Amino acid sequence: MKSYIHGLVCPKCKKHYDHRKVQHLCECGSPLLAEYDLKGAGRAVNSNTIAGRPPNLWRYAELLPVEDEANIVSLGEGFTPLIPLSRTAAQYGFGALYLKDEGLIPTGTFKARGAAVGISRAKELGVKEVAMPTNGNAGAAWSMYAARAGITAFILMPEDAPYITRNECAAVGAQVYLVKGLISDCGKILARSIPARRWYDASTLKEPYRIEGKKTMGYEIVEQLGWQVPDVIAYPTGGGVGIIGIYKALKEMQELGWIGEKLPRMVAVQAAGCAPIVEAYKKKAPVSDFFPNSKTVAFGINVPKALGDFLVLEALYKTGGCAVAVEDREILDALRELAAAEGCFVCPEGAAVFAGLKKLRAENWIKPEETAVLLNTGTGIKYPDILSFDLPYCAIDGEI
Ligand SMILES: Cc1ncc(COP(=O)(O)O)c(C=O)c1O
């Protein structure tokens, strides 16, 4: 399987860059996106060929940036289930509602996709040391894949990031630094350190390949729906890489002729305590403003200003989508509700999406006959303290 990558392009000023060299941002400051020879890829592969391949994200290898298969660093990531939430769909009057469950992936979150492809490509480019700020899950995934690739990872994370994630990083030998601040503060420390340290900057969207891993969620959703697009895809939006990636995948599939004109309406769900994209969407603005004093239980989406905000907003505007904010109380209620109704213990970010979808259905923004996909970006098991129950004891010689 051959990659059909043929370059990198700046989505802002359209300048092209050589993908065979290490690249970070465009000289205009924008992230760079990978471009493929989609005509060539379309001749080499089609939906039938893909159907026979192993159930992991490398089944879309022609549309991924790793040029030599020998450089693939894998822990079996991808092809997570698309679970029908029939009871919940009937209760709220959705045509159909599916949960794309990224909890079933190495490291327990969708971050493994970006890390698998990002680290594989970094290895291919000869990188020996990577560094990144993280809200926890990305750092854990990148540390894991870096260890497997023989690359050293330097990780900066807020001390409040989910505890398990710092152990995941440290256990596989990453150099972890805790910061009394937000991911944006971690990013600033990294930016100050990189010139002297000369690390490969793997910060969100500062290298072009993490998004390529995340876009495979878009390919999978469409493939799992029998190469049909749903009406709505809703995503918990922090840095926005996932939503930008899914939108990129949809446009690639259109060009490949694998889907038609219709695109799903992309929905960015944010916490009310950190909703820069929602604020920008309300004003129909092309970029977001820094969201001060941000705070939410859904730690992964506590990103007060994203480098790729303009790309997230473009995905919303171009697909007729929207952005919606939910309170922490709604997130926690949604988490319990989904667990009890469907047996799905989702992460708080996934629960935020469920809360957002319920709102949009109640407002009839999602119509009764429509199909919606809820992105659950991780397993609830990674957040052991998110819920607490006052449980009764039973005496050891007692009966119930
Ligand atoms: C579980 C979870 N969901 C969602 C996000 C947000 O991801 P993105 O950068 O793709 O918006 C994160 C980021 O840390 C996360 O850990």
Ligand SMILES: [Zn+2]
């Ligand atoms: Zn540019």
